[in-house]
Amino acid sequence: MVTLLNTVEDAAARAICSAHNDRPDELLEILHEVQAGTGYLSDEALRTIAFALNITRADIHGVVSFYHDYKRSPPARQTIKICRAEACQAVGANDLIAQAQKIFGVPLNAGGADIALEAAYCLGNCALGPAVMIDEQLYGRVSMKGLQKLSMKHFEGSKAKAVQTKELTSKESKS
C-alpha cells in the first residue's frame, strides 16, 4: 500500500499558492505573502509550496537563498534597515551604523531577539540621508538620537497593534 506524504504541512502557505493558481512563475509573490504572515519561511511552508507548485525543494531553496529579503528563521521583534549605499555613506551612514550596533548591542546583519539591524542598499531617499526603514516606513536625515526615538515609537505601535488584535479576536470569539 502506498502511503501518501503529508503535502499540506502549512495550510496558510497552501491557501496562498491556491490564490496564485499554483503557478510556479508566481513563486516570488507567494514567498512574499507567506513571509508577510509568519515573518519567515519555515521548512514546512517551503515543502508545502514545492508540492503545490510542482517544483523541487532544491529549486525553492535556490530562489530563497538568492534573494536578500527571504528569511529562514523567525525575525527579531523589530528590524531596522539602515541604508549603507553611497549617498547615505556620504552623509555619515557608516557612523550611524557603528553607533547603532553599540547602542542596540547587536551586530549588523546578525539577527537578534528584540532588535535586528540590517544593511539596506538604497532605500531611494538619497537626497535626505542617512535613511532608515522600520515596518515599511521610511525616515530621512536620521541621527542616532532620532533612531532611538523611532525604534521606541515603532515598538509602542506594535504593542498597540497587538492589543488591538487581541481585542478583536476576543470580540470575534464572543460573537
Place this chain on the structure above:
Amino acid sequence: MSVKVYIPCDAAALSMGADDVAQAIAQQGGHDVQIIRNGSRGMLYLEPLVEIETVKGRMAYGPVGVDDVEDLFAADFLNGGDHVLGHGLTEQIPYFANQDRLTFARVGVIDPLNLKEYERHGGLSGLKKALKMTPDAIVETVLESGLRGRGGAGFPTGIKWKTALAQPDGQKYICANADEGDSGTFADRMLMEGDPFSLIEGMIIGGRAIGADTGYIYIRSEYPHAIKTMRRAVHIMENTGWLGDDIQGDGPDFHVIIRVGAGAYICGEESSMLESIEGKRGQVKVKPPIPAISGLFDKPTIVNNVLTLASVPFILSEGAQAYADYGQGRSKGTQPFQLAGDIQQGGLVEMAFGVSIDTLINDFGGGTYTGKAVKAVQIGGPLGGYMPPHTFKTTMGYESLAQAGGMIGHGGLVVYNEDTDMMSMARYAMEFCEIESCGKCTPCRVGSVRGKETLDKIAAGEDVAANLAVIEDLCDLMEGASLCAMGGLTPMPVRSAMQNFPDEFIGPDTKNTKQAAE
C-alpha cells in the same frame, strides 16, 4: 469655498513627517481646507513642502514641521500670508522654474491617483493618438525622437521596439524595469508615486507598438509606497477600461501585472529581471539572444526603464520633434537628474541633456549640506566613476560623460565632501559587487572578493606597488570578461578613485595621518 492644501505623499516627504503635518493641518478647527495628497515637486530639501492654492497660483511653504502648523495658520498662510517658511509661488522658485519638465510635468502637481486630473493635465492624449496609429508609425515616432534607454545603457528605444515588432505575431511582452537599485537615484520611485498613470500609458503605447498584450512592472521591494500606488493605479485603469480586454471598447487588449522584487540589486539587469519575473533566481543570462527576440518565457520582450516608458506619452502627444528639440548631439530630450549625498538642496532636476555637472550641484544643489568642500561626484550609481572638481564643466550627455571617463547611468549624482576616504569607497565598490553578484560568471563572483582583499592589503601597506598592479589586472579582467555590467563596470569607480586620487592609494601612511587628524 474650501482652500486646497497640497501635502505630498511621496516617500521622501513622508520620511520627513508629511503625514503628521497633514494630520496637524486637518485638525486645526475652524478652517475650511481640502487636503490633497500630491507627489513631490522634487525640491526634497523643502519637504514636507505644503502648497496652498490661491488666486495667484500655488504658494509654497517648507520644510513644514508639525510645530510650525499653528504658526502658519496664525500667519494666515491659507491666504498666502507671509511666513519665514514661505517661498512664494512654487512655480517661481528658481530650482523649479529653471527645469525642463517633460516626463515629470505632472509629478507634484496633481493627486497621483486622480485619473480625471491626469487627463486634464495632458494625460492619455499620447495614448489616444497611438491607438489611431499603425504600430510602424508609433515605432517610427519613437525612433525620430531620439529617445534612449534611461536605465543606464542608453540604447535607442526605437530600435529595441523595431526589433520586437519585426518578430512574428504571437505572445509578446513589455516589461517596465522599476528595480531602481542605484544609490543616488530615486526618479523612478518619484514618478511611480507621483504620476503612476504615465508609466502605464507608456506601457500601453509600447504594447500597441510591438503587439504585446501583457506588461509587467518589476518594482523593488525597498519601495513599498511605489508598489502600493502602482497597484492602485492599475486597478483604477482597469475599472475605467484603459486596461484589460478591448481598451476603451474597440482597442487592443492590454494587461498589467505588478511583480515585487526581493532585495537583489542584480535584478535591475534585464536578463536577470526576466528570470526573476519567471519566479527563478535572478541570474544573468548570456546574450544573444536579446530579449527583443527571446525574452520573458522565451517570447519577444521589450524591457524599458520606468523613465523611458514615461517619456513616451509626451513624444506621442507632442511629436518626436518636440522632444528632440531638447538635448545635445545624440543625447536627445531630457533627463531627470537626481542630486544626492552630501548636498544642500537635494532633489530631482529634470533638464535637457547638456547641463553641466557644476550647474547641477552648485547652482541647483547649492553645494554640500555639511558646508565642506566637494571632493568628488559619483555619477550613474555604484558602477559610475568618481568625477573630481576639475571635470565639473563636463556636460551631462551619454557621449560627453563617456569622454570624461564617466557614465550617465540613471542620472544620479552623489556628492562627497573633502573628508571622504577614496580608498574605502573603492573597497566598498568591490564589496558591493561581492554582496550583489549573481554568481554566474567568475570575474564578477571571485574578482570582487579578490579586489576587496587586495585593496585591504594596499591599505595595510603590503607590497603596495605590486598589489596596485594586481588591481589593474583584475579590473581589466572584470571589464573584459564579465557577463553583464555588474562585474564589467565595478572597475569604473575603483579605477576612477585610483586615477583621480592616487595619493590615497599609497599604503598606510595616508591612513595613519587621517586617523591622527580625527
